[in-house]
Every structure is written in C-alpha cells, then in structure tokens.
Amino acid sequence: MAVIYQQLCPVLFGNDAIADMAKRAAAEGRKKAFIVCDKGVRAIGAADRVADALKAEGVDAFIYDDIVPDAPDNVVMQITEAMKAYGTDLILGLGGGSSLDAAKAAGVAMDNGQPINVFMEENGNPGFVIKTPCYVIPTNAGTGSEVTPMCVVHEMASDSKKVVLRPAQLAVLDPTLTVTCPRSVTINSAMDALAHSIEAYTSVNPNPKDMILANNATRLIRENLPKALENLQDLEARGNLLFAADIAGIAFAEMSIHIGHCYAHEVGLRFELNHGHVCGLSVPETIRYVAEAKPKEIRDIAKALQVELPEGLSPREAGDQLAEGVRKWLRELGLKSLKELGVDREALIGVAKDAIDHNWFHVMCPGDVSYEQMAQYLADSYDNYQ
Numbered sequence: 001m002a003v004i005y006q007q008l009c010p011v012l013f014g015n016d017a018i019a020d021m022a023k024r025a026a027a028e029g030r031k032k033a034f035i036v037c038d039k040g041v042r043a044i045g046a047a048d049r050v051a052d053a054l055k056a057e058g059v060d061a062f063i064y065d066d067i068v069p070d071a072p073d074n075v076v077m078q079i080t081e082a083m084k085a086y087g088t089d090l091i092l093g094l095g096g097g098s099s100l101d102a103a104k105a106a107g108v109a110m111d112n113g114q115p116i117n118v119f120m121e122e123n124g125n126p127g128f129v130i131k132t133p134c135y136v137i138p139t140n141a142g143t144g145s146e147v148t149p150m151c152v153v154h155e156m157a158s159d160s161k162k163v164v165l166r167p168a169q170l171a172v173l174d175p176t177l178t179v180t181c182p183r184s185v186t187i188n189s190a191m192d193a194l195a196h197s198i199e200a201y202t203s204v205n206p207n208p209k210d211m212i213l214a215n216n217a218t219r220l221i222r223e224n225l226p227k228a229l230e231n232l233q234d235l236e237a238r239g240n241l242l243f244a245a246d247i248a249g250i251a252f253a254e255m256s257i258h259i260g261h262c263y264a265h266e267v268g269l270r271f272e273l274n275h276g277h278v279c280g281l282s283v284p285e286t287i288r289y290v291a292e293a294k295p296k297e298i299r300d301i302a303k304a305l306q307v308e309l310p311e312g313l314s315p316r317e318a319g320d321q322l323a324e325g326v327r328k329w330l331r332e333l334g335l336k337s338l339k340e341l342g343v344d345r346e347a348l349i350g351v352a353k354d355a356i357d358h359n360w361f362h363v364m365c366p367g368d369v370s371y372e373q374m375a376q377y378l379a380d381s382y383d384n385y386q
C-alpha cells in the first residue's frame with residue numbers, strides 16, 4: 001500500500017532563530033505582532049526577548065501573558081478581541097503547548113469573525129480561512145506541538161477538550177530560549193518527546209520518512225538528556241533535545257501516538273500529574289505491549305536507547321529486557337514512581353475504561369487495546385516500577 005507523508009510547517013532552527021524570525025517578519029511587511037504566553041514565560045524574560053528582537057526590526061509587539069494550562073474557549077476569545085483591538089498582523093505563540101495552541105486558535109476566530117467553537121472538529125467545523133500568519137516558538141523540548149495542526153481548546157459549555165485543526169506558518173526553534181528550563185521540566189519534557197517517538201515508531205501507520213525521524217529522536221534524547229542535566233547551559237545538548245522533540249512531533253503527527261498517550265492523558269488528568277512525567281512511566285510498558293507485534297522495531301529502539309539485547313531472545317524476552325533497561329535509566333534520572341507520587345493502585349486500575357473511551361488513538365496501537373489490556377497495562381506500570 002502506498003503511503004503519504006508531508007511536512008506541515010516550516011521550521012527555523014538555530015541559536016539565532018529569534019533574531020532571524022524578527023528579520024523575516026519585517027521582510028514580510030508585518031507591523032504589529034501579538035505575543036501569546038503565560039506569566040512564567042514572561043518572568044524568565046523570554047517574551048521580552050522576542051518583543052525586543054521584533055522592535056529592533058521595526059515591528060511593534062504586544063505581550064499577552066494570561067494563558068493558563070489547557071486554555072479555555074473564553075480565554076481564546078479574549079485573545080481574539082485583544083488582537084483585533086491592537087490591529088494585529090502577526091500572531092506569535094510562545095511557551096508550552098497551551099500558549100501555542102491558544103495563539104493558533106485565536107487567529108482562526110479573528111480571521112473568520114466567529115467564536116472559536118464554530119471551528120472545532122467535534123462541532124462540525126464548516127471550514128475557515130487563514131489571513132494572519134502565526135509563528136510558534138516552544139520554550140521547552142517536549143510537546144512538538146509546533147509542528148502538528150492540533151489546537152486543543154477547553155470548551156467550557158461541554159466541559160471537554162476539543163480540537164481546531166490549524167498548522168502554524170512558521171515554527172521557531174531557538175535552543176538559547178530553553179537553557180532557563182529547570183532540571184525537572186527538562187526531564188519531563190524529554191520524557192514526553194520520548195513517548196512520542198517510541199509510540200510513533202511502533203504505531204500501525206508507519207511511513208519511511210517518519211520512521212527515520214522517530215528513532216533518531218529516541219537516540220538524540222538518550223544521548224543528550226544526560227548532557228543537558230549535567231550542564232543546563234549546554235547549548236549543543238539543548239539544541240539536540242529541541243530538535244529531537246520537534247522531529248518526534250513531526251513523526252507522531254503523521255504516524256500517531258497510541259497506548260502510552262491513552263494512559264498518560266487519563267492518568268495525568270485523574271491524578272493531576274505532569275504529562276511528561278506520566279509519559280516517562282508509560283515507556284517501559286508500551287515497549288512490553290508492542291514487543292511481539294514489533295520485534296524489529298524493539299531491537300532498533302534498544303540500539304537508540306543504548307540497551308544491549310543478546311541475540312536469540314524471543315520477542316517477549318527482548319521487550320521485557322528493553323523495558324527493564326529503560327526503567328534503570330528512569331531511576332537514574334530520579335523519575336518518581338506512581339507509588340511515590342501517592343497514587344492508589346486500585347484507583348489507578350479503575351481508569352482503564354476512560355483511558356480507552358476518551359482517547360480514540362488506541363486504535364493506532366498494534367492489535368488495538370481492550371479495557372482488560374489497559375487495566376493490565378495500568379497495573380504493570382505501578383508494579384514494575386516502584
């Protein structure tokens with residue numbers, strides 16, 4: 001069967017990417033840039049740095065720093081109104097996934113003069129036009145959301161997360177922005193990217209371009225996370241992690257995440273745990289889950305993760321040994337277990353049905369995932385890593 005693969009959004013990458021982005025904005029004739037971020041990103045100086053770079057090129061910049069996690073629709077509409085009032089002709093999303101998504105979504109509402117809810121896929125999106133470009137600038141190396149078309153918005157009326165599909169016009173990856181990322185955020189973000197790359201590499205929807213990207217992302221994370229933790233200012237390691245998260249994002253946008261993120265989304269939501277942390281805990285169990293369906297891929301991942309597997313192992317044995325190798329690394333990184341985080345084992349297993357019902361992409365996992373299998377996965381994630 002033929003496969004199609006594509007690249008949704010151009011990426012500007014390098015230690016001077018912010019300055020280069022500002023030059024490009026000016027060359028495009030942009031006059032008024034609206035920067036969407038949260039208070040944390042503003043506090044570390046990232047928003048001012050971006051605004052100053054734009055102003056140096058003659059582009060005026062306004063900073064909106066009221067983004068909250070899982071941005072709700074009313075915040076997206078507040079941004080829309082503020083952008084209109086400012087006369088925005090360039091939107092910038094700066095920070096983590098929420099800021100990037102809210103910036104992209106607010107542009108859709110502004111350009112089309114209707115509430116963002118109209119354009120949510122779940123609400124029967126009638127289609128829309130893009131008039132105002134949106135640049136997205138991640139400040140940590142994890143989500144890869146700069147290169148996916150997804151904008152997740154919390155719809156308050158239905159109290160559910162819904163999706164607007166709109167890619168950015170430019171992703172700006174500047175490693176110098178990520179050196180302020182503290183140790184714990186660096187680890188959790190890398191774990192998110194690692195779960196993306198491993199799930200993508202073992203999904204039921206592979207294509208040759210994204211397979212190369214996914215396993216190289218895994219390798220880069222394994223090689224560079226320890227270096228970045230040893231010296232948080234290590235720009236080369238930071239750059240490699242940022243690149244790894246980005247190519248993992250490109251890979252999963254096409255090939256899909258699956259069981260690990262069904263688990264991570266539900267467990268994170270129910271027990272209020274960091275997404276990247278839970279992703280890290282998912283990785284060994286995802287490896288075990290797909291081991292028999294994906295024996296070659298397991299060997300490739302082992303190589304990328306520097307885990308030696310002897311010849312002659314059965315696929316099940318190879319999966320178990322690789323999973324244990326990953327757990328050893330997670331312990332070295334200091335990733336706390338669910339037990340240490342105070343999660344009750346029975347309550348954990350109790351989220352199995354919702355993990356499947358709330359996350360359609362379980363179908364992208366080899367052999368799909370039943371309620372019973374998810375319950376076993378949940379129990380294993382608790383028992384096997386303590």
Ligand SMILES: [Fe+2]
Nearest residue numbers: 143192196279
């Ligand atoms: Fe993720």
